[in-house]
Amino acid sequence: MYINLSIWIPAKPGSVATFAGTTLILSVFYSCITLLSFLRRQESSIIGSKNCAGEVLLQKKDSGTIYVVGTPIGNLGDITLRALDTLKSVDVVVAEDTRRTLKLLNYYEIKKPLVSYHKHNEKKRSVELIEMLKSGKDIAVVSDAGMPGISDPGRELIKKAWEEGIGIEVVPGVSAVTAALSITGFESTPFVFCGFPPARAKERKRFFKELAGEKLTTVLFESPARFRKTLKDILEHLGNRRIVVARELTKIHEEIFRGTVEEAIARWQGDVKGEITIIVEGKSDAEKAKGSEESAFSDMRRDLEELIDSGLSTRDAAKEISRRYCISRSAAYKEALKIIGEKQ
Incomplete structure (x- = not known):
């Protein structure tokens, strides 16, 4: 100094x-x-940290810390040493299903109080856990498999922790998303993760309709009960793309399939068991080019119809479209006549 x-x-x-x-x-x-x-002693009750937006968040030093801990997706040997140390050191383990987490803790001879935290109680339980953290207790948040908050409970509690200035640390572990994606051989940078498709018919139809326009490799989770239906929805909306189905990853009955959607439908005729990850390959360059052409044609036709509806003559509308989209006037005029014919 x-x-x-x-x-x-x-x-x-x-x-x-x-x-x-x-x-x-x-x-x-x-x-x-x-x-x-x-x-410094006067300020020792707070610690400055930044979120992803660069905003400084004040973390109370005398409060506890949330440890977001990744757990195995099947094979118990896949847990990290740091995750074990964290589970041993915290005051409470917050689990999606306490029965499943208890098996993991017992396997590694860890004795800790367990608190259930799932989609049916997460709002109420989050308030209770925040108060526990404010009292100085450290907690570990785990899901049944993989990382909490990724198609699993945890988001609500983590959101409130940020709002309250509670310390958050991540203890990363296995992810079914990246594990399955790594063995596909598909282009995966970037990729899209969509979680579980909706169960309700109306929402499900909208989901796959929107997914049809996706050009990137896409990762989905699905339950055994809706697995075959999802394959058929993929075939209907995305076409007979190449896919990888990873079932029961890292477990004794692990099964990995790579082929077309139609081949997958033919393979699984009966009941399916286990946790399933589906990876749909992104569109090929030819498909992307075709999609771009179809999109451009659709835009041109929409503009042409709007010009005709506005009262512009067929000839003038075709001339304007020819200028906008760099196509021949005769092609634009023929399309205009088709539109008029459809309206009659």
């Missing part, structure tokens, strides 16, 4: 005045150090 003091004491080297000046400088220096220490 350097302090520039505006003090001048004229004296000869080695004189009493020189000694007094040196003592004064040292005294001021140590006074500044003492003041800084005091200010």
